[in-house]
Amino acid sequence: MSELPHEVDVLVVGGGSAGCVxxxxxxADPNRRVLLVEAGCDTPPGQVPxxxxxxxxxxxxFGDTYIWPGLDAAVTRGADGRIRRRAYEQGRVMGxxxxxxxxxxxxxxxxxxxAWAAAGARGWGWDDVLPYFRKLETDLDCDGPLHGRDGPLPIRRILEPxxxxxxxxxATALDATGLPRRLDQNGEFEDGIFPPAFSNRDDARVSSAAAYLDAPTRARGNLVIAAHTQVTDLVFDGRRAVGxxxxxxxxxxxxxAAREVVVCAGALQSPVLLLRAGIGPAxxxxxxxxxxxxxxxGVGENLRDHPALTIAQYLPRRLRLPLSYRRASFxxxxxxxxxxxxxxSDMYLTASARGGWHALGASLALYFLWVNQPHSIGRLRLNPADPAGRPDVDLGLLSDPRDLERLATGLRDLVALVVSPQLNPDPAAIFPASFTPAIKRLSRVTPRNRRVTALLARLxxxxxxxxRLxxxxxxxxxxxxxxxxxxAALRDFVRETVFGVWHASGTCRMGDSTDRGAVVDPTGxxxxxxxxxxxxxxxxPSLPSANTNVPTIxxxxxxxxxxxxxxGAGA
Structure with missing residues (x-):
């Protein structure tokens, strides 16, 4: 195991998307001693699994190698009024x-x-954050004043040719919406059909760890990176964090001991650390x-995620990707x-040509539909019976009826669009995709599952x-x-099948220091x-109309x- 220093200038808690940054x-200042701790495994250059x-x-x-084990969340109330819960996969790994x-x-x-700036996060308006979006990226397809060309994170798209x-x-099926095809979802801000941007180079993932914790950074003598290391408590001297x-x-x-502590543990772990330290609702x-x-x-309040549905569709052979083709979302x-x-722009849809890693998945398309600007809000709390255990997470999806109506209408529109000659005109070929325990077991990469799914695909x-059977x-x-x-049946179905799309946010909301509901000021x-x-x-303060990884970076x-x-220098 790593030998940990006893004292540093800055302790960074969590090696996730922001922690690596x-x-x-x-x-970067060789006189500033920094310790980065991550509860999961490390992924150093040349050793990324x-x-x-x-x-x-x-x-x-599937499995808990790279995710927090046992973490789950209340999702919403089903049609019968009972609370639905499901596993919530949050990364526990460097990056x-x-x-x-x-x-x-x-x-x-x-x-x-x-909207963030208007809600009290002064200095976080679009003109304020754009320089940092440019700083983090090297856009391999798009140029101009909205894009960076020398940042750590490569961003690319698979273009139409x-x-x-x-x-x-x-794309032809979605043309029926009447919306134009566009190139750059990060620089063209109107509705349209886009090739999605992703953090990838040479058909390989580039995580925040790969982008920011490169070999030269890891070689710094003033930086210690400790994996498989968990923060159990924040330490205070009076009202000052000291380690x-x-x-x-x-x-x-x-x-x-640390002069400064920066918590970067994510929307479901950072508030837990604050609550256990005595910072939260009294x-x-x-x-x-x-x-x-x-x-x-405000600690643990304002929990937000994009309410989402996942729909599968049986594809004719001519539209399937070979398993050797890894990028499946276009x-x-x-x-x-x-x-x-x-x-x-309050709705978002992505289409993937693969519903799983196996032969059965290769015969299925997967559509992710979500409300891009939700009104529903949940919250996170400690479990009073076990404050040191897993938190009690309630995503509160569809708690605002406007989200239910939009997701239900979006699903109806999706069915009308993809049950089409371009994809598959058979209405029976489209069905809900679920991440039930049985599906998760079948999705583990094992020789047995490879054989079973190959048989199911042949059938x-x-x-x-x-x-049809x-x-x-x-x-x-x-x-x-x-x-x-x-x-009525559509609304009931949405209540039963909605889930969060792993975009948990907002539980330590940023705002003005005089705002009782704010947890951090605009400096963090x-x-x-x-x-x-x-x-x-x-x-x-609220969800961006986007996947949350690049906004978090x-x-x-x-x-x-x-x-x-x-x-300052050397601190």
Whole structure:
């Protein structure tokens, strides 16, 4: 195990999308001692596991090698009123969720960040954050004043001339929306059909760890990177953070002193560390037996995710990708619902030519549909019976009826678009994709599952009566065409199948220091204490109209810039 220093200038808690940025930027001064701790395994250059490098990410979600084990969340109330729960996959590996996600590199829209500034996050409007979006990236396809050319993170797209038949078929089907085809979702801010941008070079994932913790950065004598190391407690002297208690994988514990502590553990772990340290809603902390250090009612509140549905479609052979073709997502649609309570560009759809790593998955398309600007809000709390255990997470999806209406209408539109001659005109060939425990077991990469899915794929491709029987079995008998034609049945179906799309954010909301609901000020400093900052998706006041990875890296860059300026040379 790594030998940990007993004292540093800056302790960065969490080697995720933002934590890797902080480690690189803060250690650039050789006189500033920085310790980066990550609960999961390390992925140093030349030793990145093949499954992380893979452009096709889905096998990473199964098993707990790279995710927090046992983490789950209440999703919403089903049609019968009972609360639905499901596993929530959050990265526990160097690079965090940037090492397990679909590699989407979507910034969102200028209005998202102008809304942050209007909500009290001064200095976080579009014009303020754009320099940091440019700083983090090397865009391999697009140039001009909106794009960076020499940042650590490569961003590319698969452009139309290189599309396989599936991508052309999807784009042609989506042309029925009347929306134009566009090139750059990060520089063209209107609705349209785009080739999605992703963080990838030479058909290999580039995580935040790969981008920022490169060999020269790791060689710095003033930077220590400790993997398999978990922060069990933040340590305070009065109201000043002075370090943390750490536990390594072999059980050894050590206290590390630090002049500054920066928490980058993500929207489901950062608020937990604050709550256990006594920073949060006073009444809740007392219920959990935690001494109140700073009464900040907003800690754990404002939890947001994009309410999403996943739909599968059986593909004819001519549209399938060979398993050797790893990148499977080629087309995205940004659109406006036009419904009451909606906003421009409030819906998003992506299409993948693969529903799994195996032969059965190769015969299925997968469509992800989500509400791009949700109104629903959840929250996170400690479990009073076990404050040191897993947190109680309630995503609160569809708690606002406007999200239910938009997702239901979006599903009806999706069915109408993809049940088409370009893809598959058979209404029975489209069905809900689920991540049930049985599906997750089948999705583990094992020789047995390879054999089983190969057999299922052959049966699905068999004579028409057998194929229809298999489709009914795979779909669980759900007739999406019938459901889409019945308003009540459609809403019930959405309540039963909605899930979060792994974009948890907002639980340490950024705002003005006089705002009782804010947790950090616009510099990332935790309000009411000293020496402690938060820099990750938890500080987002609201969700951007985007996958959250690149916005989180931007947050890391911007807060790192502030800390470097504040700490000064050699601090």
């Amino acid at each position: 902080l480690a690189k930027r803060l250690s 093949a499954e992380i490098l893979d452009s096709y990410p889905m096998p990473l979600f 965090g969720s940037s090492s397990i996600n679909v590699q989407a590199a979507n910034r969102g829209l200028p209005r998202d960040y102008d 290189a599309w396989p038949p599936f991508a052309h078929a999807v 943390a208690q750490l536990r390594q994988a072999d059980g050894r514990e050590q206290r590390v 009444e809740h902390l007392r219920t959990c037996g935690v001494t109140v250090l700073a009464d900040r009612p 087309v995205a649609l940004r659109s406006s619902s036009g419904l009451p309570g909606g906003t421009p 699905l491709d068999g004579p028409a009566p057998l194929s 298999m489709l009914r079995a795979v779909s669980g008998g759900v007739d999406l065409g019938r459901i889409a034609a019945d308003d 400093r935790v309000i009411g204490v000293e020496g402690l900052s938060v820099a990750d998706a938890s500080i987002m 931007m947050i890391g860059e911007k807060i790192a810039d502030h800390l470097v300026s504040q700490l």
